[in-house]
Amino acid sequence: MNMNVPGFTTAALLEFHSKITECLTKDDESDSAAKDYGVRQFADWRQLADAIEAELSSREVPFTKLSWYSENDGLTRRG
Numbered sequence: 001m002n003m004n005v006p007g008f009t010t011a012a013l014l015e016f017h018s019k020i021t022e023c024l025t026k027d028d029e030s031d032s033a034a035k036d037y038g039v040r041q042f043a044d045w046r047q048l049a050d051a052i053e054a055e056l057s058s059r060e061v062p063f064t065k066l067s068w069y070s071e072n073d074g075l076t077r078r079g
Contacts, residue, residue: 005051010061013052017063020049024066040068 005013023037023045030036039045049066056063 003048003051005048005055008055010056010059013056014061014063017049017052017056017066020045020052021064021066 008016020039024039027035027037027039035041037045046068053063053065
């Protein structure tokens with residue numbers, strides 16, 4: 001991932017974070033094995049989300065951290 005996350009405005013970062021949350025929710029709600037976005041399947045999503053969350057934290061912007069825990073995939077919950 002070669003995205004200049006610190007270069008984005010806070011509003012843009014919050015929108016990106018919101019869209020990642022939305023895509024993750026849609027994937028999790030899908031009954032199909034082939035997910036529309038593949039948020040849990042592709043590491044790039046997690047790397048981007050982590051970078052966005054780190055930048056929002058450094059700016060002291062309140063947001064809800066993404067939960068990468070799913071009962072179906074065995075990943076552990078982030079704190």
